[in-house]
Amino acid sequence: MVVVVTGSPGSVVDVRRGNRAAVLRALYLQGPKSRQRLVGMTGLSVGTVSSLVTGLIGEGFVREAGVLGSDGGRPRTLVRIDPEYGYVVGAVVEETRLRVELFDAALGGVARASWPLALGVQGAEMVAARVLEGVEELLAEAGVARERVLGVGLGVPGVVEQVPEPVLHAQAYGLPRVPLGALLRAGTDLPVFLENGAKTLGQAEQWFGAGRDAEDLVVTLLGTGVGASIISHGTLYRGASSSAGEWGHTKVEPGGRMCRCGVRGCLEAYVGSGALLERYREVTGRDLSGGDEEEAVALLFADPAAAPVLDEAVRHLSVALSNLINLLNPGRVVLGGWLGQLLGRSRLTEIRTATGALTLTHPYAGTEIRVGEMGGDAVSVGAALLVVNHLIGPTTPAGAEP
Incomplete structure (x- = not known):
């Protein structure tokens, strides 16, 4: 209730x-x-x-x-x-799959499942219907009655504009303006909350991961897509139309490689998982695509022949990190997402050195670059936090009750 x-x-x-x-x-x-x-x-x-x-x-x-x-x-x-007290659902729409996780009110994991999903191929109505079906299927499998569910949080790729019903702008997937909030709420009486997946990841890292004790930080998401969550004075910054954090579409190579968004030179076209696999094919002649993307990228990281590909990715990533630090002056930058963790764990020293060489001395000296601590379910945990934040309500300065 x-x-x-x-x-x-x-x-x-x-x-x-x-x-x-x-x-x-x-x-x-x-x-x-x-x-x-x-x-x-x-x-x-x-x-x-x-x-x-x-x-x-x-x-x-x-x-x-x-x-x-x-x-x-x-x-x-x-x-x-x-x-x-009840149950909370955290769901994540990815490019090729839907993941749904059920938590208890204390955010202990109860059950999880995933299903194939063709974002950008299936229409918005079908995506909304599949999300709701996935929630119902997981509740049935876990034996949890719907009236025990406190709400559903959903992380999605693209910009989520909260005006007042959430509208999804996912240009890279051919979904320029989708009233996803209305579509979901038309199909369920459960409270539903939507947010960009990078922002939900940022909330998870801020609450339980590498951002726990930082007030001003940026949590980056590197995976199939690239984004960031900007947190200022402990509060998520969304910008005038909720598009703050579209870091993957900042330019690191004007006139460079074509990005999925239709513009050349974006960071995502150099450090996103698809970009790494394509560049690996160009350099080695080996094609790792066609299967599970995370497994394919893990094979890439294990191959010594991929060193030039990863060196190039680190150079472009460091340019983008330098711009973030010079512009926002965060106390901490977290390399999050499954690909961000791979890059951070294998190349953290190089990333720090290259970023420091490009950044003004004063802001860089006050910034710590860390690897994210949350695992593959970080976005779904962050999505569940959308519900928890609603249940808690806004935190205001402590005061005496009149």
């Missing part, structure tokens, strides 16, 4: 809702904590935290989770998110 409470800015309702969100966010990010520890983490008073926790236990969102002993003091009862 989703409860929406309205109130004027600065009202008792707004303050309590913001304080409630602060407590829930702390429990999601840090795990079981005592009420006393939550006071220190949130900056709220003892009375406010006690009242909020009591209310959250009454809702079923939070439950007590054992006792923490202390040296000579009174034992402290821990509280945590109650996994049995």
Whole structure:
């Protein structure tokens, strides 16, 4: 059940809702904590935290989770998110497949499945229908009743404009303006939330991965496509029309290779998985395409003959990273996505050195380049977080309740 409470800015309702969100966010990010520890983490008073926790236990969102002993003091009862509060679905639309994962309310994995999907070949209506069918199939397999589902989060390639029903702009797939939010909501009574896949990956890395303790960071997604999630002062930056982070279509070689978007010289045309496989074929004469793309790229990385291909990819990636750092001044850049992790783990020293040589000394000195920590389900975890963020509500500065 989703409860929406309205109130004027600065009202008792707004303050309590913001304080409630602060407590829930702390429990999601840090795990079981005592009420006393939550006071220190949130900056709220003892009375406010006690009242909020009591209310959250009454809702079923939070439950007590054992006792923490202390040296000579009174034992402290821990509280945590109650996994049995309900279920959250995180789904991901990729170029060739749909992946759906079911989580409990504490974001513990319950079940997952994937199905073939031809994005750009199947019409938007068929894609929406397949997403909803996939959700229903997974719920049936897991034995979870629909009324126990708190919402569905969906990560997709392309720009997702939130105006007010989400509209997908996926130029590279021949889907210039698709009312995907309306199509999905017309087929289900479950709450549905949409976002660009790179942005959902960024949320997952920010909450649980390599971006946990950073306030200003960029999480890059490198895979079949290339994108980025820009996080400023702990908040996702979307831009005027939600297209911030289309890093894969920034130019690294004017007049260079043709990108899927129809323009030459994009970063994605040099470091996307399809681009690497095509360049490998040109250099070695070996064609690894036609099967599973991730397996094919893994074979490429294992072949010493692919060294010139990877050297070229690192050069172009470093140009793009330098531009990001000079422009945005992030404290951290995370190399995320399955391909980003492969490049980062095998070429991190080269990437750092090449990027540093191209970047202004001052911003580069304040930027750390890390490899992402989230695995292949990062985008689906981030998609599930779209639902969790809605359930938590906006976090506002801690305040006393009038």
